[in-house]
Amino acid sequence: MSFPFAIKTDDVSKLYHLGERAQYGKTFRETIVDSLNRVNPFSRLRSSGSANGHADLWALNGVSFEIRPGEVVGVIGRNGAGKSTLLKILSRITEPTRGRAEIYGRIGSLLEVGTGFHPELSGRENIYLNGSILGMTRREIESKFDEIVAFAELERFIDTPVKRYSSGMYVRLAFAVAAHLEPEILLVDEVLAVGDAAFQKKCIGKMSDVAKHGRTILFVSHNTAALLNLCDRGLLLDKGKLVEDGAIEPVIQKYLKGLRTATPWDLTSYDDRQGRGKVRFTRVRFEDGSGNTVEHGISGEPLVVVLDYESVDDRPLPNCRVSVVFFDGLGQALFNCVSELVIHDPITLPPSGTIRCIVPRLPLSQNQYVLTLFLDVNREIEDWIHNAIELNVVDGDFYGTGRLYPEGWRGKGVLVPHSWTVESK
Amino acid sequence: MLNEQAETIDRPTPHLVIEPRGYWSSFNLGDLWRYRELFYFLTWRDVKVRYKQTALGAAWAILQPVFNMILFSIIFGRVAKLPSDEIPYPLFAFAGLLPWTFFSNAIGMASASLVGNSHLITKVYFPRMIIPAAAVLAGLVDLAFTFAVMAVLLVWYQVPLSANLIMLPVLVILTSTLAFATGTLLSSLNVKYRDIRYVIPFLTQFWMFATPIIYPVSMMPQKYQWIFRLNPLTGIIEGYRVALLSGMNNSSFNWAAIGFSVFITMLLLVYAARHFRSTERIFADII
Numbered sequence: 001m002s003f004p005f006a007i008k009t010d011d012v013s014k015l016y017h018l019g020e021r022a023q024y025g026k027t028f029r030e031t032i033v034d035s036l037n038r039v040n041p042f043s044r045l046r047s048s049g050s051a052n053g054h055a056d057l058w059a060l061n062g063v064s065f066e067i068r069p070g071e072v073v074g075v076i077g078r079n080g081a082g083k084s085t086l087l088k089i090l091s092r093i094t095e096p097t098r099g100r101a102e103i104y105g106r107i108g109s110l111l112e113v114g115t116g117f118h119p120e121l122s123g124r125e126n127i128y129l130n131g132s133i134l135g136m137t138r139r140e141i142e143s144k145f146d147e148i149v150a151f152a153e154l155e156r157f158i159d160t161p162v163k164r165y166s167s168g169m170y171v172r173l174a175f176a177v178a179a180h181l182e183p184e185i186l187l188v189d190e191v192l193a194v195g196d197a198a199f200q201k202k203c204i205g206k207m208s209d210v211a212k213h214g215r216t217i218l219f220v221s222h223n224t225a226a227l228l229n230l231c232d233r234g235l236l237l238d239k240g241k242l243v244e245d246g247a248i249e250p251v252i253q254k255y256l257k258g259l260r261t262a263t264p265w266d267l268t269s270y271d272d273r274q275g276r277g278k279v280r281f282t283r284v285r286f287e288d289g290s291g292n293t294v295e296h297g298i299s300g301e302p303l304v305v306v307l308d309y310e311s312v313d314d315r316p317l318p319n320c321r322v323s324v325v326f327f328d329g330l331g332q333a334l335f336n337c338v339s340e341l342v343i344h345d346p347i348t349l350p351p352s353g354t355i356r357c358i359v360p361r362l363p364l365s366q367n368q369y370v371l372t373l374f375l376d377v378n379r380e381i382e383d384w385i386h387n388a389i390e391l392n393v394v395d396g397d398f399y400g401t402g403r404l405y406p407e408g409w410r411g412k413g414v415l416v417p418h419s420w421t422v423e424s425k
Numbered sequence: 426m427l428n429e430q431a432e433t434i435d436r437p438t439p440h441l442v443i444e445p446r447g448y449w450s451s452f453n454l455g456d457l458w459r460y461r462e463l464f465y466f467l468t469w470r471d472v473k474v475r476y477k478q479t480a481l482g483a484a485w486a487i488l489q490p491v492f493n494m495i496l497f498s499i500i501f502g503r504v505a506k507l508p509s510d511e512i513p514y515p516l517f518a519f520a521g522l523l524p525w526t527f528f529s530n531a532i533g534m535a536s537a538s539l540v541g542n543s544h545l546i547t548k549v550y551f552p553r554m555i556i557p558a559a560a561v562l563a564g565l566v567d568l569a570f571t572f573a574v575m576a577v578l579l580v581w582y583q584v585p586l587s588a589n590l591i592m593l594p595v596l597v598i599l600t601s602t603l604a605f606a607t608g609t610l611l612s613s614l615n616v617k618y619r620d621i622r623y624v625i626p627f628l629t630q631f632w633m634f635a636t637p638i639i640y641p642v643s644m645m646p647q648k649y650q651w652i653f654r655l656n657p658l659t660g661i662i663e664g665y666r667v668a669l670l671s672g673m674n675n676s677s678f679n680w681a682a683i684g685f686s687v688f689i690t691m692l693l694l695v696y697a698a699r700h701f702r703s704t705e706r707i708f709a710d711i712i
Contacts, residue, residue, distance in 0.1 A: 016710070092443060092550035094709045101443040115548045118470060120477040125470075132466040133549055 003104040006185050006216040007067040007090065012099035013240075014060040014085050059085040061240040062099070067216060067233075069105070069184070074227035074248055075220045076255050077237035080387060083220045086237070087111060087187050090218065105216065108135050108183030114174030119163035123154055123173055126162055130177045144180045151206075152176035179206040185216040227252060265389045279317060279382040281373055283308040284389050287356075297391055299405075299415060300398030303362040305337075307373065309383075310352040317349040317377045324357050325372040326364070326391070334369070334414050349377075363415040365405040366395040446706055456552050464555040471534075471563035486567035487574050489530075490522040497522075501639045510641045510666075511674040516582050520666045521638035523575055524600050527568040528658065529629045531601070534560040535608025536625055539616050543712045553705050554698070557612045561605045568597070575669065585672035592668045592678065599683075600661055603690045610697035613704045616712050636662055657693070660686035 060082040067073055075083050088094045090101060091109035116133040117126050127148055131141040141148075149158055152172045162170055188207075208230055210217070221227055227234065227248060234251030236244035244251050265284045267273075273280075288294045289302035297303040305324050311317060323338040337357050339347060349355070369391040375383045395404045398415045405415060457464075476482045494515055501507045502514030509517035535557035539546065542556050579586070615621035636658045642650055653659045660682030667676050 088709065089443060092441075093547060095445055095706045096443065097445060099444070103441040103443070104439075106439055107441065109549065111548045116545050118474055120474045121470065125473065129466050129470055132463045133545065133551075135549075138462050 003069060005066045005102075006069040006071070006105050007101065007103050007218065008065075009090075009101040010064050010099055012060055012063045012086070012089060012096045012101055013058060014082075014089060014094070015097040016057045016059050058240045060089070060096070060237075063237070063240075063242045064099075065235060065242060065245055067218065069216050070214045071233055072217045072219065072231045074231035074234045074251075075218060075237065076227060076234055076252065078387070078390070080239075081237040082240040083237055084111075084189060085240075087189050087218070087220055091187050103185060105184035106135075107185045107187065108181045109187040109189075110134070110178050110181065111187075111189040113178045114170065117162060117170070117174060120161055122161055123149075123152075123158040123165070126173065127177055130174070131181075134178065134181050135183065136181060140182075148176045148180050151179060151202075175203050179203055182210065182215070186210065186218070188217065188219045188221075190221050267385065267388060270385060270388070273383060273385040275375070275381040275383045277383065278313075279309055279311040279375060279377060281307050281309050281375065281383050281385060281388070284371070284373065286391065295392070297362045297364065297393045298396035299363075299365055299393060300361050300396045300400070303359045303391075305357040305359075305371065307355040307357070308353075309349075309355065309375065314351050316351060319346040319378045320349045321347070321374075321376050322355055322357070323374040325374070327370045327372065327387070328367065328413050332413075334364070361398065361417070362393065362396075363398065363417075364391075364393045365398075365413060365415055366393055367413065368392055457554065460551045460555060463551055464559060467555060467559035468562045471559050472566050475563065475566075483567075483570060486570040490519065490526040490571055491574060493522050493526070494519045497639050507640045508644050510643060510676065512666075512670055513582055516578055516584070516670060516673075517641075517666070518639060519575060519578055520669050521636075521662050523568070523571045524596070524662060524665050525633060525636065525638050525658075526571060527564055528600055528604050529633065530567065531561045531564040531604035532608045532611060533625055533629065534564060535604065536611035536615050536621055538608075539612045539708065540619070540712065546712055547709050553708060554609065554701055557609045558605055561601055561608055564604070565597075565601065579669065582673075584670060587672040589668045589671045589678065592664060596661060596664045596668060599664075599687060599690060602694060603657055603661070603686075606690060606694040606697040609701050610693070613697075613701045613708075616704070616708050632656075632658070638662060654682055654685060655689075657686040657689035660684075 059080075063082070063086065075086060077083050085094070087109065088111070089096050090103070091107070091111065093109075093111070114130060116130055118129065121129065127145060128138070128141055132138065136144075149155055152169075152175070154169060154173055154176075157165065157169065162173065165173070207217070217230070219227065219230060231248045234244070234246065234248040235242060236251050236255050244254050267281045267283055283306075285306050286294050286297060287304040287306055288298075289304075291304075293306075307322070307324075321338065321340045323336055323340075325336045326334045328334055337359065339357075370387045371389050371391055373383070373385045373388045374381070397403075398405070399417075476485060479485060481488065497518045498515040502509070502518070507514070512520075538556045538560040539553065545551075545556075546553065611621055611625065635653070635656055637653065642653050642659060642663065645653060660679065663679060664683050664686075667678050671677065
């Protein structure tokens with residue numbers, strides 16, 4: 001029994017109604033909180049009801065492709081390109097606004113590991129619960145139970161409530177269940193970004209086993225190395241559109257090239273921004289400690305975010321606040337540099353110029369990050385650009401010990417200077 | 426192992442079409458059936474975690490109606506001296522509190538259930554209706570405990586059992602169905618309007634006093650009794666009293682009232698299911 005395709009989409013599109021955020025009289029705290037929430041498409045919608053204007057966003061727009069049975073396809077694209085929306089539509093969590101998708105085969109989706117884990121239940125109970133949530137039958141779970149426990153290396157703790165697990169144990173258990181999901185078609189979202197390195201390898205290994213067994217996999221990730229390893233074919237999404245579909249290497253190259261050529265980032269033609277717009281950021285780039293323009297940051301080295309801005313008239317801009325928010329690749333806000341917090345008196349800016357936000361020792365480990373820029377004048381938001389620029393950070397000697405933050409440790413992302421003391425009794 | 430693989434091969438390859446559904450989408454009963462195991466596991470989870478990390482555990486299931494019974498017996502039985510159809514007041518009150526406690530807890534749990542499981546709704550597909558259904562079903566375990574207390578009371582007051590007891594399972598099914606219909610409707614409203622969370626305490630309080638739990642319908646003037654009959658719970662609660670206590674006062678079922686409750690319950694069920702299905706498709710976007 002074979003079918004010409006496993007997944008076929010035809011003009012699949014999804015429209016989100018976004019609330020107009022830049023409102024008069026909003027407190028700074030609210031706007032910052034909102035800007036943090038904004039990366040989560042659902043919270044955008046939640047608050048859209050209270051907003052007084054609406055903007056529409058095509059998270060996916062006319063996406064058509066066909067995937068043959070047994071193909072392993074990687075989906076790649078910048079944040080907000082529509083990758084997750086595509087997976088959500090194919091896994092029937094949300095409906096397309098337009099278009100149609102057809103799927104032949106038993107489908108399983110893995111948008112998260114440990115979905116539905118309950119902290120009060122034991123590891124054993126959670127395997128059953130999570131397995132059934134992921135679409136396994138009870139018989140399937142029973143027959144794979146020992147294998148799952150062994151894979152997670154949790155034989156001794158299987159009857160302990162998972163709230164007593166360490167985070168590593170928790171993730172291992174969650175992965176073990178997920179890794180034993182064996183539908184004909186598997187949809188996987190960026191889930192391999194957690195867990196320790198050895199375990200990550202084990203999971204990737206298990207996944208490529210699955211891939212070799214003729215299963216169809218659609219795999220969304222920022223991890224280009226993993227994509228290259230696992231996939232034969234790539235789909236590149238940009239602003240909701242499918243811009244490239246072909247062999248994985250050229251697709252990844254195109255994706256990376258798209259990230260690079262845009263530095264220094266010209267912001268004048270950037271539409272996805274909010275605020276009154278009388279003052280606008282025009283360019284953003286990075287400099288190192290000696291004032292050279294750089295393409296990436298280095299952990300522990302100075303990083304300067306250089307923001308050029310222009311105003312429509314020639315008056316000085318009183319009482320300004322500028323902020324640069326650093327997000328990780330999954331859209332989590334990591335930290336926020338806010339002028340108001342470090343400069344005591346209100347700032348008056350010249351009508352146009354260049355602002356430099358200087359981070360003396362970049363506290364980020366090797367990864368990709370995204371920056372959001374914000375400027376208000378007299379408490380009125382003038383310009384606010386989400387995901388204005390991507391920042392690639394390469395590992396550097398942050399701690400001055402020559403040791404790098406190990407790949408795959410939890411808490412990867414922000415590095416914090418600290419010291420230790422010990423006293424004997 | 427071999428059997429299992431053979432089974433996988435024999436199973437027909439499912440074919441799924443994903444497209445925008447209309448507002449009036451049809452009921453997908455096949456889907457509900459396919460996900461029956463998940464339904465079982467979610468119910469089982471709700472039962473399991475219900476009294477975790479509480480000192481008294483499942484005792485809470487009986488403490489609530491027992492305390493209410495004592496309180497009501499003092500205030501309404503002793504002080505206000507409400508009539509109770511020739512039945513000792515505590516017994517009268519408990520026979521009403523038994524289904525009521527189940528019902529009010531079930532609608533409370535069910536209406537909060539979708540929002541409480543938003544992490545599931547945004548990450549996996551399954552027929553959403555099994556979430557409120559599991560919440561209601563999990564409450565049946567509490568109901569069983571309450572029945573045990575009722576049994577003790579029946580022995581204590583030496584109530585002779587009657588053949589009317591046969592109706593008890595039917596009444597439990599009817600109560601559960603009404604709770605499911607109400608809870609499902611409230612749960613889908615709660616996704617969009619979190620106001621529901623604040624409405625529910627009022628709703629249950631009002632509904633309790635509008636239902637003959639602490640007083641008999643017979644206490645009301647004949648010409649106003651029909652107003653109470655509009656409440657589907659009235660016939661149900663009276664039914665429980667007849668099933669459990671008719672050995673004491675020779676009462677008999679008011680079939681018209683029960684029939685009317687069935688009718689209202691079915692109407693509400695159809696409406697709730699319709700409403701739920703039509704909003705289900707946007708849950709993940711707005712929750």
